[in-house]
Amino acid sequence: MNSTANELVSDPLFQLNAILWLAQPLPVESNIIPLLHRQGFAVYAIAPLLSMPLDVRLIADRQKVSMQVGVRPDVVLENPADRKFCICECKANSFGPDSSTAAQARALLVTAGPRAAEILGLATSEPLVALLNFVVPEPCRPGMTETISVLQTQLRTGGISTGACSAVGLLAADEGISIVVDVRAAEYFGLSVGQNLVLRTEPGNDPRPLYLIPYDPDVEQSANEAAYCKRVLFERVHSSIVAAVGRAQAPCELCFKSHDLLNDATFGMFEHWENRESERHMRSICRHFMGALVKAANSAVPDSAFFEPGNAWKVSLRSQQHSEKLMDAITRFSCETLDLQAEPPPTLFDDLPDTRDDLSQN
Amino acid sequence: MMNEIRLRDIHTRHAMIRFFDGEAAARVEELDERRSRRPWVKTYLLEILDGHETQTSEGLQKLFGNYGVRFSPIDDHLYFVTNETLGEIGFAERLSTRIIALYSALDSNQLKSWVHRLVHSSPDIDHVWLSGVTFGVLWKLVTKLSSSSRFTRLVFTHDSIFDVDAGDAAAEVEDEQGDSTTPQVEEDDVEPIVERRATSFRLVDRVGVIQNKLEILQSNYAPLHAISQLRFPSAVGRGGHDFYDNGRVTNRSESFRDHRSHLLFVVRIYQQLLTSTEDQAWYSITESVGMPGQFRKIVGAPVLVRFQEALNQAVFDEWVNATFGRKRNKFRFWGHPIRLGPTKVHVYGVDRHLFRPLFLELTAKGCTAIIPNGTCGNTIHRLVTNIQRYLDPGAQAYIGDKPYRQIVEESAEGVPYELDGE
Secondary structure: OOOOHHHHOOOHHHHHHHHHHHOOOOOOOOOEOOHHHHOOOEEEEEOOOEEOOHHHHHHHHHHOOOOOOEEOOOEEEEEOOOOEEEEEEEOOOOOOOOOOOHHHHHHHHHHOOOOHHHHHOOOOOOOOEEEEEEEEEHHHHHHHHHHHHHHHHHHHHOOOOOOEEEEEEEEEEOOEEEEEEOHHHHHHHOOOOEEEEEEEOOOOOOOOOOOOOOOOOOOOOOHHHHHHHHHHHHHHHHHHHHHHHHHOOOOEEEEEOHHHHHHHHOOOOHHHOOOHHHHHHHHHHHHHHHHHHHHHHHHHOOOOEEEEOOOEEEEEEOOHHHHHHHHHHHHHOOHHHOOOOOOOOOOOOOOOOOOOOOOEEO | OHHHOOHHHOOOHHHHHHHHHHHHHHHHHHHHOOOOOOOOEEEEEEEEOOOOHHHOHHHHHHHHHOOOEEEEEOOOOEEEEEEOOOEEEEEEEEOOOOEEEEEEOOOHHHHHHHHHHHHHHOOOEEEOOOOHHHHHHHHHHHHHHOOOOOEEEEEEEEEOOOOOOOOOHHHHEOOOOOOOOOOOOOOOOOOOOOOOOEEEEEEEEEHHHHHHHHHHHHHHOHHHHOEEEEEEEOOOOOEEEEEEOOOEEEEEEOOHHHHHHHHHHHHHHHHHHHHHHHHHHEEEEEEOOOOOOOOEEEEOOOEEEEOOOOOOHHHHHHHHHHHHHOOOEOOOEEOOOEEOOOOEEEEEEEEOOOOEEEEEEEEOOEEEEEEEOOOOOHHHHHHHHHHHHHOOOOOEEEEOOEEHHHHHHHHHOOOOOOOOOO
């Protein structure tokens, strides 16, 4: 399951989680050096949906500049004291000005421009200092910088104002993982130009931190990394179920809905997923996991759990003794027994959204 | 027996205080006259999980009723406690929104086993956990509050159970009574030869003498950071109040009123500590102010524990295997560890006592915990207590970038220390 540090720095989920950790309060003794937190930055928003101002869209249409009408950057960081807002987008690779990703990048460049306050939903009367920051593996940074420059010129030529932009590289070395910052980013974040160590690693250990955001079906990942993230998602779903069964007072019936389980496992991010396909994919893998867990539970304690199509998984706790046996079966089960690289086969229920009630005890 | 006066005949708070005051004075008198003694009056401080239901008298009665414990109200905050097995147990008083004190004069072992079973059968009830760090701060208060000539008692307990000694795996499994804070120093004919660091001794001396020496001793021998018991000398007479790391408090003074004052003092600090740790450590995603409903941001801070010295490979492996390979483990965690190298694992698991999610990174150098919103602050205090006791007595803990010790010190600031009879 271990990935090499070089593979990791190209993984957008690792990149996102690394950025989130750099903005967490941590003591100097930590292996993670939270440079962004120390410079006053905190997480302002995760994957916010930002719309382009209507007049900018009209100009783009008129000038035939391809630009997304709404974007969802991975994370926005805020330094309240200096009223700085940094819009971060994590990328596995750089891309060219003619690629399909360029339309997203143009919109992101506008979000960091003079209209940033309006786009971020902030008071327009108070000035703010915005920066668009692409996070890429260090070898891709020069290419990314070049693309940014071309895209900025295109937009400005078309009469569309853009903001400041930088590319930060992630670099793996023996002592750990560093961020490599250019002059613009160094000035903005108050860091040194060049390499800044952010994750100290122990020999032989994988440098990744605990994942705050464990899964995102919309990003491009290697098969290994996708399987790792799926495992973390499953472990978190599993922990929600163990917690609910452990807290229940038998006799009772528990009801688990994929929406609630996925929301629990993603700190509430699942309900903000707007990509219908991705949402369906998430429900599908959740059903795959739950199917295996229910099978394991029923083989140890027959007729304890079942799936009610269009509704949820129901688990009956008939008595205290029954509850303890079932808990044993549920805790013994491990998602390691599943093929995490395989896509779950489609089922008749994939299109059925379950109701959005809270995980409830009836 | 203590029940010359039947507890069920006590119907007022005043009568209860008088009863326990009488019991306390009688114990000291028996001790002076070297007569056979009945059990000391003792208190168990229990933490109940935060929730609207338990804030009412009915809710509290229902919570304990679920585990066969009957709470019969005496007034708004005081209850007469019985159950089928032990009959009359004593009295319970809500000392703060989340802390219940159970007062009893039952035999120590009998009461200890009963409380242990109660706590272990309920995810809504936990011990109050006083870590070595918390005791360190309380000790400083003892030195300020007591005359330097008063006698006090400290007990230090550290047992490196993961420092593998072949055939001693039983040490890593939780014992039936859950705590073993009383040092067993007697020689035993069947005592096995154990070769691992195990410190367990009590120190009785004048407050001033210990005050002068303790810090120097701690800097030379780390297990002396693992304070597991501390006596607050009584403010009104001889003896004092022995606080244990699992919230047990034995009244070895002549006054129950003084005992209760000390409980209130420590409970106020602990309640403040719970609130501070939860406010800072709970991870959740909340709406950003800018655009409610659209922007989500992470709030919270990780809990970090750093060891003084890195664990060796064998100890690290044993810690992970014993904690996650056994249902009954000292840390009471559940999860399937994801190995990320020889000395690193991630666990997206559950605090098996309170049944709340908990995400952990364990390495040879320490531990990082993410406590999702709603997970009780007690999880943090139990984690720090157990790490000091079983892994590294001098481990440093932080919530975010703030030292845990500082949070305890701030929680103790301004808490009134006063005699509060009833």
